[in-house]
Amino acid sequence: MNIETKCLHEGYHPKNGEPVALPIYQSTTYRYDSTDAIGKLFDLSAEGYMYSRISNPTVCAVEDKIASLEGGVGALCTTSGQAASLISILNILSAGDHIVSAATVYGGTINLFAVTLKKFGIECTFVDADASEEELQKAFKINTKVVFGETIANPAIAIFDIEKFAKIAHKNKVPLIVDNTFATPILCRPIEFGADIVIHSTSKYMDGHAIQLGGVIVDSGNFDWKNGKFKEFTEPDESYHGVVYTEQFGKSAYIAKARVQLMRDLGAYPSANAAFLLNLGLESLPVRIEKHCKNAEVIAKYLNSCDKVEFVNYPTLEGNKYNDLARKYLPKGCSGVISFSIKGGREDAIIFMDSLKLAENVVHVADIRTCVLHPASSTHRQLTDDQLVAAGITPGLIRLSVGLENIEDILEDVKQALNQI
Ligand SMILES: *Cc1c(COP(=O)(O)O)cnc(C)c1O
Numbered sequence: 560m561n562i563e564t565k566c567l568h569e570g571y572h573p574k575n576g577e578p579v580a581l582p583i584y585q586s587t588t589y590r591y592d593s594t595d596a597i598g599k600l601f602d603l604s605a606e607g608y609m610y611s612r613i614s615n616p617t618v619c620a621v622e623d624k625i626a627s628l629e630g631g632v633g634a635l636c637t638t639s640g641q642a643a644s645l646i647s648i649l650n651i652l653s654a655g656d657h658i659v660s661a662a663t664v665y666g667g668t669i670n671l672f673a674v675t676l677k678k679f680g681i682e683c684t685f686v687d688a689d690a691s692e693e694e695l696q697k698a699f700k701i702n703t704k705v706v707f708g709e710t711i712a713n714p715a716i717a718i719f720d721i722e723k724f725a726k727i728a729h730k731n732k733v734p735l736i737v738d739n740t741f742a743t744p745i746l747c748r749p750i751e752f753g754a755d756i757v758i759h760s761t762s763k764y765m766d767g768h769a770i771q772l773g774g775v776i777v778d779s780g781n782f783d784w785k786n787g788k789f790k791e792f793t794e795p796d797e798s799y800h801g802v803v804y805t806e807q808f809g810k811s812a813y814i815a816k817a818r819v820q821l822m823r824d825l826g827a828y829p830s831a832n833a834a835f836l837l838n839l840g841l842e843s844l845p846v847r848i849e850k851h852c853k854n855a856e857v858i859a860k861y862l863n864s865c866d867k868v869e870f871v872n873y874p875t876l877e878g879n880k881y882n883d884l885a886r887k888y889l890p891k892g893c894s895g896v897i898s899f900s901i902k903g904g905r906e907d908a909i910i911f912m913d914s915l916k917l918a919e920n921v922v923h924v925a926d927i928r929t930c931v932l933h934p935a936s937s938t939h940r941q942l943t944d945d946q947l948v949a950a951g952i953t954p955g956l957i958r959l960s961v962g963l964e965n966i967e968d969i970l971e972d973v974k975q976a977l978n979q980i
Pocket of ligand 1: 774
């Protein structure tokens, strides 16, 4: 099946006489005929739904759909993108371990890696993702256990060279995790370029309508957890009567462990109703993404021609330094998200933002409605000046998320707001 078809038909397959729409299984728990049957679930020797903190039929249908869209062996939904980032890392790393991450990643990811995970004894080195392989190799340490990057970095709109990072991660015998939130599997499937794990904030395009937070972790099934570096995968887990994940689950060891161990202990599993709504978003994702890309192209070109604009970050613009990477990784388009900097700096950026009539000033992005945000005074407020520069953020930078309104209306709004400066 092509991806548009998968968006509609994967995950849930109604049988004769069953409902066409994905049913909402609003139940915390599942009935079994015997104590023995439940005992087998706790030994992980039988498959089945145990409790809705770990799995639920509605959520699992959506997980199967997303796994199929990304080309993975399995997926695990979470209550937010942040929970997906956290669990994807904690499933591999413990105190004393080290992350190599691109510096151009979402502000919340930077805080998680640099501040909160540090308290758990996990260190992170942020690297310039555009550096050469030799330069990047210097960031690796004996305790490095994972490499992390974002397909289209929020809000720098930098494109992550997935193949380059997969190669260097694998040379160091560690997996590559890619946050594919902005691209979505419609525009890019990082597993095809060597990524081992893909995560998303489904709060963005996948949901698409700004109605609920969510996240997902997808396992490619390709990483060799038995290479000697990842003992939690190859040694008995005492909390499940000595189960060895690589033996019990084979190619799905990573995603099975994330579910039965971390989701059990951390409890960040979405509700059936949340999964139902996410599924609606997924059904129309391909048509929405295509239009977001088209509208953004027009707005990016217009902004690029304006005197009051210092620079525009949109990978397909002529002369943008990511032209080649965009052609390789995002041939169908680069999403609806643009960032650009106003010449007059912070003050004029705020005048522009406050003058918009159609575009909404919100803490959100990748939504059906056009919206704007000033990263330096909101999502990236906690970062130091050095971190801001490393993340590609200037004081006048505005993130504009182009929606699905008529392009003439969006253009007119941008024009009139620029005229107020
Ligand atoms: C929003 C976002 C996140 C965090 O997701 P939440 O659902 O808000 O927790 C992570 N990565 C990227 C790229 C994002 O845009």
